[in-house]
Amino acid sequence: MKHIRPALFVLLLFAGIQEIVAQPAEQLVKVIVAPDHTNWTYHTGEKAKFTVSIIQYGNLLQNAKIKYDVGPERFPAVKSDSLVARDGKVTIDGGTMTTPGFLRCIVYAEVDGKRYRGLATAGFDPDQIKPAAAAPSDFTQFWDKAKADLAKIPMDARMTLLPERSTESVNVYHLNLQNFRPGARLYGILCVPKKEGKYPALLRVPGAGIRPYNGDIATAEKGVITLEIGIHGIPVNMDLSQYANLAGGALSGYQLFNLEDPERYYYKRVYMGCVRANDFLTSLPQFDGVNLGVTGGSQGGALSIVTAALDPRVKFLGAYYPALSDVTGFLVGRAGGWPHMFNKDNVNTASAKDKIRTTGYYDVVNFARLLKVPGMYSWGYNDETCPPTSMHPAYNVITAPKTLKLYLETGHWQFPEQREGMEGWLQSKLGVK
Incomplete structure (x- = not known):
């Protein structure tokens, strides 16, 4: 089997996105981010808050240093900051959106010199998002x-x-x-x-x-x-x-x-x-x-x-x-x-x-x-x-x-x-x- 593994590595390296069917690998430190609406969905104009929990060995990790970015997905952040989650948990005021769309909060935690990442995304009236795409006349x-x-x-x-x-x-x-x-x-x-x-x-x-x-x-x-x-x-x-x-x-x-x-x-x-x-x-x-x-x-x-x-x-x-x-x-x-x-x-x-x-x-x-x-x-x-x-x-x-x-x-x-x-x-x- 030894001769297969390098080829498999190269294949995965170059293959681009695929139909992923497994959850991401577990990590020692988990950065759990969740919007304050249980269905992660808001109306435009409502304010979304994100709760961040830094977990190690099943417990909140005290005094965790975090950095966060909040903004529309795949666009530059409109809000960024760094802080210390003294009790391992913190709430971030994510703000709102005035038009239907999605607002993403990405959080990074640094623990023992290693960076961990988590995110959550709030949807604002997603059933009202209208396509930008238009069909050609023919x-x-x-x-x-x-x-x-x-x-x-x-x-x-x-x-x-x-x-x-x-x-x-x-x-x-x-x-x-x-x-x-x-x-x-x-x-x-x-x-x-x-x-x-x-x-x-x-x-x-x-x-x-x-x-x-x-x-x-x-x-x-x-x-x-x-x-x-x-x-x-x-x-x-x-x-x-x-x-x-x-x-x-x-x-x-x-x-x-x-x-x-x-x-x-x-x-x-x-x-x-x-x-x-x-x-x-x-x-x-x-x-x-x-x-x-x-x-x-x-x-x-x-x-x-x-x-x-x-x-x-x-x-x-x-x-x-x-x-x-x-x-x-x-x-x-x-x-x-x-x-x-x-x-x-x-x-x-x-x-x-x-x-x-x-x-x-x-x-x-x-x-x-x-x-x-x-x-x-x-x-x-x-x-x-x-x-x-x-x-x-x-x-x-x-x-x-x-x-x-x-x-x-x-x-x-x-x-x-x-x-x-x-x-x-x-x-x-x-x-x-």
Whole structure:
């Protein structure tokens, strides 16, 4: 195993944000920050206070030195100070917001020469946040044409059985499809129940990064056809070192490739790849012909919404903390969605106008407006990768049946209970237990 670990380290170093599924590692000193409203939510004009507790060995740490910053997420602090929490606990007056949004309090504690960090985020009328993103006048026509062009491309499906991954009840395959233009490929791990019959299907779309995939065997064993796809047109069962090389080289920064041109932007192949994956799933003789869902987190949360909006064959979706949402929020003075392409460092380039135009065709908000199927959504107020300021506008414009399960203190990760709740909802839609 020794030869794997350096490669794994490099992979994680370069992979960018991913669909994080575990809580952050425990630390010796915990900096716990909490707003004084138990639901972390306020009306504009209300004042938010943050209680800070410095915990070591389960007890409040006396005379802890702390520094704090309070301000809108991903923007400079509007209030900063340093003080000593003599009893290990202190209350910070965070102030208020006059327009709907999120106010974040980040606290640093220095203990024995080491710095520890905690944060909490107060939402101010988040259900009233309106999108900055606007759909181009030809938005629907653009994607209708893209789908029509895709339909002309032969699927050319190639399935390779992976006997080492298959189980007593599930066959596992490495899948290779032709994507949005001749020669462009889409890869994934397909899991099909062995028992003869008709089954629902679930498409799992990936968080950002470049990495291999194992497939969703556990759900397949419950009687569901599952397909977990990659988005980069590379096999998803290669050695880890190859993904690390791509992440640090040819695919580094892929989120911004050709952003000046909506026809050539990188995510066109990605969005069409999700539709192509459904072309394949619905063509399988084992598919029940009706029940098709899609789910993912972060970039995968975005792709879940996009796929369900583009493809009427999708009957439901489950999305964790969707990226690519309201990305032009920065242009109206608030946090935009990952990958933050319009923060203060990127808005003054010569090509900014063309880039802004392109994002109108790809912003999750503009797909959320089109949703017609039920969706389960879940995130936390402390997400620093996909700011809640960017996710709530997308949720707010959805007119289809929707449920938002907030796990307030989560960042870009999930509690086990959060995953269990989402998986339970998906399985109920799929008709399995």
